[in-house]
Amino acid sequence: MQVLTHHSPIVLPGVAQRPALDHRPAYDGLVCEQWGDWRELKRQQLERQPLQPGQVRLAVHYAGVGFALKLIVAGQYQRKPPLPFTPGTEASGVVLEVAEGVVHLVPGQRVAAALDWGAFAQEAVVSADTVYPVPDALPLGQAAALPITYGTTGAALEWRGRLQPGEVLLVHGASGALGMAAVQIGRSMGATVIATASTEVKRNAALANGAHHVLPPDPQTLAASVKALTGGRGADVVFDPVGGDLFDASLRSTAAEGRILCIGFAGGRIAQIPANLLLVKNIAVIGFNYGLYIGWGLQDERRRHAPAVQALITRLFDSVASGHMPAPMTEHFPFDDWKVAIDTTMSRRSVGKVILDMV
Ligand SMILES: NC(=O)c1ccc[n+]([C@@H]2O[C@H](COP(=O)([O-])OP(=O)(O)OC[C@H]3O[C@@H](n4cnc5c(N)ncnc54)[C@H](OP(=O)(O)O)[C@@H]3O)[C@@H](O)[C@H]2O)c1
Known part of the structure; x- marks a missing residue:
């Protein structure tokens, strides 16, 4: 196993330099x-x-x-x-x-x-x-x-969400690119996955990719539905690439000491956070930008x-x-x-x- 330092390039054993494969100008x-x-x-x-x-x-x-x-x-x-x-x-x-x-x-x-x-x-x-x-x-x-869609999702769940086996993961936009990756990666990390998606076709795709439960993305019923599925506790980690009303509802669907990963705003509205809800249940809202790790940050x-x-x-x-x-x-x-x-992709029709x- 090779040990990497911050400044050493990665060397694969047995890989020799070869000349360029050239073709078209x-x-x-x-x-x-x-x-x-x-x-x-x-x-x-x-x-x-x-x-x-x-x-x-x-x-x-x-x-x-x-x-x-x-x-x-x-x-x-x-x-x-x-x-x-x-x-x-x-x-x-x-x-x-x-x-x-x-x-x-x-x-x-x-x-x-x-x-x-x-x-x-x-x-x-x-x-x-x-x-x-x-x-x-x-x-x-x-x-x-994999490089960005799964990189983003894996890094968010592992590095920042610190998702643990046995925890409950709530994934929004679960048939979208990131959401589907979160269903698959969350399941492979040993979580119980609750997925929200807007149509039956999308919810079936989430189930086929490892979700244990699926729900419509209805902000009015989300908290009650998640609590009904978790014996009243709520979700330990929320993966949210959608934002807006669904983010607001996630604050009410989260277990004590829950973590909400704020990934994106596909729904169009950037939610405001009432800090009192964070305080009452010891909830952490965690912003996540994969760009920081691949050279897109301020530095x-x-x-x-x-x-x-x-x-x-x-x-x-x-x-x-x-x-x-x-x-x-x-x-x-x-x-x-x-x-x-x-x-x-832009018109909300894609699955995966x-x-x-x-x-
Ligand atoms: N933080 C990061 O590092 C990072 C990295 C990559 C991408 N992102 C962001 O993450 C978000 C999701 O990206 P993605 O590639 O997964 O997109 P995607 O494949 O299009 O999925 C987005 C999902 O959001 C839901 N949605 C709800 N309202 C929507 C609306 N008005 N228009 C479109 N979709 C809507 C849809 O699911 P339903 O129909 O089931 O509601 C859709 O499946 C984007 O905002 C993207 O910019 C963030």
Whole structure:
């Protein structure tokens, strides 16, 4: 087992440097030329750029579509790439070329990656710190969902929520990309999982992926329903990527000493927190931003966090590859249908993770 330090690159035993796998001088990608609506993205031919030290060039086979895309392209995300840019932050594919200083990856290797931007193209350049080797048993089409969707969820539940075996986990948006990951990871961590989702199809998907109980996301009835399922105690940990009225109802659905993970605001409203409710039941509301660990924070700390993140992603890959956890549920669209794929996510129709097939 290799021990990683904050500044040492990750070295896999038996992996030797190989020359670049070269193919095309130009490739296709989506481009955001100005801040606005995601439908204004354009598919264009892009020129290859030289690699900087520490970078890796990937042939992107699959790219994950995330809910934050809308905000990033509108220029409303906490982080703004320089215009023009190619959006997309999650990918899987094959290493084409590695720059100086990269020793844990070689051309030809199957990998998944968390990108600053650039995944919606047939090639991408990415920092080696956020590139993760994929086990042979795991198809690349599923691996594309792991670097951010499952990384976020696993880190939130393990590092910040400190979910314990036997605890009750309440997951909102449980058929969405993050919510489905929370159902699967929470179950694999030994929790009893209560999942909320808005339609019967979505609730059935949550049950099929490991939820013990499902509920509609009704803020009026949530607390009573959760208490009825938990002998009056409530949930120990709440995973909330939806926010709004559901967050408010979660405060009333939580057990004493419960932890609410504030993950996102897919419902559109950022909830305000009445501190008296926290005090009365010793509840902790925990903000969680995975970006901090992969270089998207106010300071770029991806190098410092790389060993912990690499270990987490490797554990998640192994859990899926060994069958301990179900494979990510993915819905695939060809690159030509990128508008349909993005619209499926943005219009609340997706179940699991939406993936663009780039090759
Ligand atoms: N904190 C972090 O580090 C981090 C990382 C990645 C993503 N996020 C955020 O987490 C949130 C969820 O991301 P995701 O990829 O899981 O999205 P997703 O796949 O679209 O799932 C979101 C779920 O939210 C529910 N929802 C409720 N109201 C909605 C509305 N008005 N529009 C759309 N969905 C609505 C839907 O479930 P029902 O239909 O069942 O209600 C949907 O399945 C986003 O806000 C995203 O930006 C945060």
